[in-house]
Amino acid sequence: AQKITQTQPGxxxxxxxxxxxxxxxxxxxxxxxxxxxxxxSSGEMIFLIYQGSYDxxxxxxGRYSLNFQKARKSxxxxxxxxxxxxxxxYFCAMNHPGGYxxxxxxAGTRLAVHP
Amino acid sequence: SAVISQxxxxxxxxxxxxxxxxxxxxxxxxxxxxxxxQPGQSLTxxxxxxxxxxxxxxxxxxxxxxxxxxxNLTFSTLTVSNMSPEDSSIYLCxxxxxxxxxxxxxxxxxxxxxxxxxx
Numbered sequence: 222a223q224k225i226t227q228t229q230p231g232x233x234x235x236x237x238x239x240x241x242x243x244x245x246x247x248x249x250x251x252x253x254x255x256x257x258x259x260x261x262s263s264g265e266m267i268f269l270i271y272q273g274s275y276d277x278x279x280x281x282x283g284r285y286s287l288n289f290q291k292a293r294k295s296x297x298x299x300x301x302x303x304x305x306x307x308x309x310x311y312f313c314a315m316n317h318p319g320g321y322x323x324x325x326x327x328a329g330t331r332l333a334v335h336p
Numbered sequence: 337s338a339v340i341s342q343x344x345x346x347x348x349x350x351x352x353x354x355x356x357x358x359x360x361x362x363x364x365x366x367x368x369x370x371x372x373x374q375p376g377q378s379l380t381x382x383x384x385x386x387x388x389x390x391x392x393x394x395x396x397x398x399x400x401x402x403x404x405x406x407x408n409l410t411f412s413t414l415t416v417s418n419m420s421p422e423d424s425s426i427y428l429c430x431x432x433x434x435x436x437x438x439x440x441x442x443x444x445x446x447x448x449x450x451x452x453x454x455x
Contacts, residue, residue, distance in 0.1 A: 256443060264426050266379070266446035268337075312378060316444075322432060323369065323394075324444055326378040 223248045225313050225327035232332050234303045241288070242298040242330045244313035253317050255296040256324065257287065260310040269311075272296055303334045338363050338433045340447035348453045349419055356415045357450045359429035364409035366432065369444065370402070373426040382427075385412045419454045426451050 224247040234240035246255065257269040272280045272287045280287040288297040300307055313327040339362040349355050359368065370382040382402055383391040391404040405413045416423050430444040 254443070258446075264373075264449045264451060266428060266430075266449075268443055268445055271443050322367070322444070323381045323384060324379070324430075326380075328378050 223250075223315060223317070223325050225315055225325055227313055227327035227330050229330045230328075232330055234300075234332065234334055236305060236334055236336050237302055239299060239301045240303055240332065242300070242311050242313075242332065244296045244298065244327060246294050246296060246313075246315050248294075248315065248317070250317050253315055254322075255287070255289070256314040256316070257285070257296075257298045258312045258314060259307075260312060260329075262309070266312070270298070300332075305334050305336060308332060308334045337445050338365060338431050340429065340431060340445060342427075342429060342447040342450050344450060345448065346451040346453075348455060351420050351454055353419055354415055354417045355419065355452060356413050357427055357429075359412045359414070359447055361410045361431050363433075366409070368406065368412045369430045370404060370412075370414045371428045371430065371446075373428065373449075375424065379428065382414070416452065419452075421454045424452055424454045 226245045253274045255272045259267040270280050270282045270285045270287050272289045279289050284301045286299045310329045310331050312329045314324040316322045316324050341360045343358045368385045371379040372382050373379045381394050382397045383393045385391045385404050385406040387406045387409050403415045426449045428446050428449045430446045433445050
């Protein structure tokens with residue numbers, strides 16, 4: 222069965238420091254996509270970054286990078302130079318292209334950035 | 337990326353009533369998705385809506401409780417029927433679109449959500 226696991230219910234980081242949010246996944250399909258979304262208190266889901274299972278390089282989008290370790294089935298999100306506005310819930314998700322691309326979400330990690 | 341709007345943004349409803357949530361996209365999309373996020377929980381897919389066919393529901397969700405319409409490629413509605421307090425959630429629609437940067441892969445973009453409180 223496909224599953225996303227986020228083991229950190231909450232994380233704290235000092236402003237301007239880097240933080241890593243953990244995500245592990247389980248699937249038997251060799252083709253999949255991994256995503257990270259940010260959900261501020263307003264409730265909207267903001268797409269941050271995508272990693273395909275066949276991508277050779279780790280994805281990067283501005284201050285966000287995805288540490289993709291395929292053999293360990295992990296897809297950790299790294300946020301560099303944290304800002305106060307980064308305080309939010311962060312969800313890791315997975316889909317399987319080729320069928321209909323529904324997303325399976327992890328439980329989420331609440332990040333608090335301290336000044 | 338696609339711009340998605342939802343109406344209403346929030347509502348407070350009495351048990352036993354129904355609420356229809358609208359999702360509008362600024363471009364034509366093939367697939368639209370409806371998710372539920374119960375308080376303090378993650379997102380769970382309710383159903384996938386394709387234009388011109390019946391929605392495909394996930395396990396635990398039925399058409400009588402969550403009827404969905406998809407009259408064209410830019411619009412969909414989700415109705416929460418015969419509501420109970422357990423239906424209090426954020427309901428989000430999403431669409432597939434191509435990531436505007438990076439390798440041009442498809443991802444899902446979400447609307448702002450509808451916060452529903454059932455008393």
